[in-house]
Amino acid sequence: MGRSGAGKTSMRSLIFSNYTANDTRRLGATIDVEHSTVQFMGDLNLNIWDCGGQHKYLDNYLNEQKENIFGNVEVLIYVFDLETAHREGEYSLYDECLVNLATYSKDAKVYCLVHKMDKIPDQESKDNMVEMYRRALAKRSDLFKPEVFGTSIWDNTLYHAWSQIVHRLVPNMAVIERHLRNFQRLTEAAEVVLFERATFLVVCQMAADPNVQLNKYMSVSQAIKYYRNSCIQVQSPFQSLEIRNKSFSLFIEPFTKSTYILVVTVDREIEPAVTKANITTAREHFN
Numbered sequence: 001m002g003r004s005g006a007g008k009t010s011m012r013s014l015i016f017s018n019y020t021a022n023d024t025r026r027l028g029a030t031i032d033v034e035h036s037t038v039q040f041m042g043d044l045n046l047n048i049w050d051c052g053g054q055h056k057y058l059d060n061y062l063n064e065q066k067e068n069i070f071g072n073v074e075v076l077i078y079v080f081d082l083e084t085a086h087r088e089g090e091y092s093l094y095d096e097c098l099v100n101l102a103t104y105s106k107d108a109k110v111y112c113l114v115h116k117m118d119k120i121p122d123q124e125s126k127d128n129m130v131e132m133y134r135r136a137l138a139k140r141s142d143l144f145k146p147e148v149f150g151t152s153i154w155d156n157t158l159y160h161a162w163s164q165i166v167h168r169l170v171p172n173m174a175v176i177e178r179h180l181r182n183f184q185r186l187t188e189a190a191e192v193v194l195f196e197r198a199t200f201l202v203v204c205q206m207a208a209d210p211n212v213q214l215n216k217y218m219s220v221s222q223a224i225k226y227y228r229n230s231c232i233q234v235q236s237p238f239q240s241l242e243i244r245n246k247s248f249s250l251f252i253e254p255f256t257k258s259t260y261i262l263v264v265t266v267d268r269e270i271e272p273a274v275t276k277a278n279i280t281t282a283r284e285h286f287n
């Protein structure tokens, strides 16, 4: 949900349809609601409703169609265009959406994306902008406690936000986390990350050292997706990746039918062949 031109269809096309950021310039305005169902993590069906943001449609969602639009919602993603000239009007529209959400789907989770962050040049101003939205939105929504992210289709921030969103939607995440922790411990890997196969979103990550920042892998999602698209263009599908240097070895391998796994080892005594054999052995268990 969000005003026309905020970037809703662009982000959906990047994450779920292999568009590049440049491709989104060709997108037209969404007519009414575009429904799509994407398969995620194998047998999880994500029903995405991309609600066109032109006035006539918004009026319709908030009046005639409110039960249809706001009923049965698991997650509402509200996209704010940070360049808007009418921030207060934007907030009131958001308020109206939350009133309806409270009526028809009070257990939904709300994510707010402050979008087009690339338009702000420096990191400090970006942080201030997100903080401003965070404070303003926290004051407004007492039932829903929205999580706020700054995003842009031009960098990995979009993958960061969407990884958090889908992390919540995968029903058996606790089980996956437990098994991945065991895998990391048994293989003595420094870091292990599970990516969803189609979107390359991070679904789960583990590090031997709890102080390690794993956010860096959101950049891997974006890089691999671009690389994979380039591979398709030269008709040589992406299969796996291996990087070895003096301080670490990194492997990205197809894992279960719906995931890729990334494993980083730093112990030079662990032979790469052993790590690969461990991945092969674990594959059956995780499947």
Ligand code: GTP
Binding pocket: 002, 003, 004, 005, 006, 007, 008, 009, 010, 011, 021, 024, 025, 026, 027, 028, 029, 030, 031, 051, 052, 053, 054, 115, 116, 117, 118, 119, 151, 152, 153, 154
């Ligand atoms: P409606 O379908 O009318 O509701 O609009 P929408 O919210 O789906 O907007 P859409 O995705 O069509 O994007 C509108 C324009 O914004 C496109 O030209 C995109 O290229 C551009 N855009 C989307 N995301 C970003 C971003 O992160 N940064 C910048 N600079 N432009 C973006």
